[in-house]
Amino acid sequence: MNKKTVILIPCYNESATIEKVIRDYREAFPGAEIYVYDNNSTDHTDEIARKAGAIVRYERKQGKGNVVRSMFRDIEADCYIMVDGDDTYPAEDAIKLANEVLNNGVDMAIGDRLSSTYFTENKRPFHNTGNRLVRALINTFYDAKVKDIMTGLRAFSWDFVKSFPVCSKGFEIETEMTIFALDKNMKLAEVPIGYRDRPEGSVSKLNTISDGMKVLKTIGTLLRDTKPFAFFTWISVILLLITTAFFVPIYIDFLHTGLVEKVPTLIMVSMLGIITILCFFTGIILTSLRKNQKNEFERSLTTMRLIRESQRQQENQIKED
Numbered sequence: 001m002n003k004k005t006v007i008l009i010p011c012y013n014e015s016a017t018i019e020k021v022i023r024d025y026r027e028a029f030p031g032a033e034i035y036v037y038d039n040n041s042t043d044h045t046d047e048i049a050r051k052a053g054a055i056v057r058y059e060r061k062q063g064k065g066n067v068v069r070s071m072f073r074d075i076e077a078d079c080y081i082m083v084d085g086d087d088t089y090p091a092e093d094a095i096k097l098a099n100e101v102l103n104n105g106v107d108m109a110i111g112d113r114l115s116s117t118y119f120t121e122n123k124r125p126f127h128n129t130g131n132r133l134v135r136a137l138i139n140t141f142y143d144a145k146v147k148d149i150m151t152g153l154r155a156f157s158w159d160f161v162k163s164f165p166v167c168s169k170g171f172e173i174e175t176e177m178t179i180f181a182l183d184k185n186m187k188l189a190e191v192p193i194g195y196r197d198r199p200e201g202s203v204s205k206l207n208t209i210s211d212g213m214k215v216l217k218t219i220g221t222l223l224r225d226t227k228p229f230a231f232f233t234w235i236s237v238i239l240l241l242i243t244t245a246f247f248v249p250i251y252i253d254f255l256h257t258g259l260v261e262k263v264p265t266l267i268m269v270s271m272l273g274i275i276t277i278l279c280f281f282t283g284i285i286l287t288s289l290r291k292n293q294k295n296e297f298e299r300s301l302t303t304m305r306l307i308r309e310s311q312r313q314q315e316n317q318i319k320e321d
Contacts, residue, residue, distance in 0.1 A: 003078040003102055007034040007094075009054070009085045010067040015043040017087035017199060022052040025083070028091035029098070035075060036085070037067045045085075065168035065176075072161045078102065080161050084152035086198050093193035097155035100189045107160040107186035108177065110146065111153030113195040130212050134175060134219070141223055141230070142182040147190055150174045150215075158308070160186060163301050172218040179219070183226040184297060228290060232283030239276040243269050 007025050011018060022034055036049040036056050050056045057074070059067045071082070079101045081094050089111060097109035114131060134149045151174065160181065168176045181188055224231045247269045250262055260266055 004076075005029055005032040005079040005081065005098055005102070006075055006077040007032050008071045008075065008080055008082045009034065009036045009049075010039060010064055010071070010082070011036055011041060011045050011049070011085040012039040012062075012064075013041045013043045013045060014085035015041070015045045015048055018045050018049050018085045019052045021083070021085050021087050021091075022049060022054050024087075024091035025081075025094065026053065028095055029081070032081070033077075035071065037071055039063070039067050061169070063169040064171050065166055065173040068173050069166035072164065072166065075161075076158075078158055080156040080158075082152075082154050082156070086152075088196055088198060089153040090194045090196070093191070094153060094155070096191045096193075097153065100191065101155045101157050104189065105157075105187060106155075106189040107157045108181045108188050109155040110148055110178075110188065110190045111151045111193040112148040112190045113151050113153075113193060114148045115192045130215070134215055137216075137219055138175070138178060138182070141219075141227065142179065144182050146178060146182075146188070149178050151193075153193060159301060159305070162304060163297070168218060170214060172215045175215050175218050176222065179222045179226065183222075184294070226290070228286035229283040232279045232286070236276050236280040236283070239272055239279065243272045243276060246272075 007029060009018070009021060009025075014021075018036065022036070025032075025034060034054045036046070036054040038046040038049070038056060038058050040060060040062055046056045046058070057070070059070045068082070072080075079098050081098060083089050083094060093111060097111055100106040100109035114135075131148070131150055135146065138144065138149055139146060154174075154177070163184075164177065164180055166173065166176070180186075246265055250260060250266055250269070253262075254260055
C-alpha cells in the first residue's frame, strides 16, 4: 500500500534502555524509520541511539510536550507510533495499534495498560490512583469510555498529527491528546497491551505531585475551552448556592423587622448575583463561538487533506517522468 510508518521515541536520560527499545521496534517494524528525539540528556542517550541505528534529533526546550510538538511538525508519515524510551511497552503490541490506524481508519489508537498488567507491574501506588482519577474526570466530562488516558504507547494518523495543536509543555501532553480527540470527534480505538515496570537502573522522570497537579490544571483549562457552557454553568450554580445561602437570612430578617441590618453582606450578595448571571451568559456566548471553531476545524482539515493529496500526485508525476 506504500504507506509510511515511523517510530517516534521522546527521550530524556534513557541510556539504560534506549538501545533495547530501538532493537525491539526495528524487529517489529523492519521497514519503519525510527526517530529518537533527545531532550537534553546528559547520559549519552543520543550516542547510544545513533549507534543502534536510530535517526537522532534534538529538542532543547525541556518537557515531553515540547518534544512532541517538534516530532509532529517535522515528520511526514501515514502512521506514527509514539512510545516512551523506558522499555515498558512491548514492541509487538505496537503492531496492533498500527493496524488500527493503517487498516481501520483510526485517528488515535491507544495502548490500554490498565486493562492488563499495569496495576501489578507498577510499584507506585499514587500513580495508580492518579490514573484512575484522571480517567474518571475525563470520561465524566466528555461522556466517554476511555480506559487509559496516560499511556505512553499510541499510534496516530496523519490527520491527527497535523491538526493537533500542542499546547502542553510536559507530561500532561497525553491528557491533552485524549481530550483533543474526544472534542474533535476523531475516531479512537483502544487495544489492551502489556506493560512491564522499568528495568533496574532506569529511573522515572515523573514527579507524582507536581505533574499530577499539572494534569489536573490541564483538564480544567481544556474543559473551559472545549465545553464552556458546562464549565461556566457549574460556576454559576455554585455562585447561586452561595448567594442564596447569604441572601435568605437577610430576607427573612427583613420580613420580620422591615429593616436590613447586614448592608455589607447584601452588597456582597448583589455582586455575587451579578457575577452569577455574567458567568451563565458567558457560557452561552462561548458555546456559540465554539460551534464556529469546530466548523472551521473541519474545513481546515479538509483543505489540508486536499493539499497533501495534490502534493502526492505531483511527486508521483515527477517519478513517472
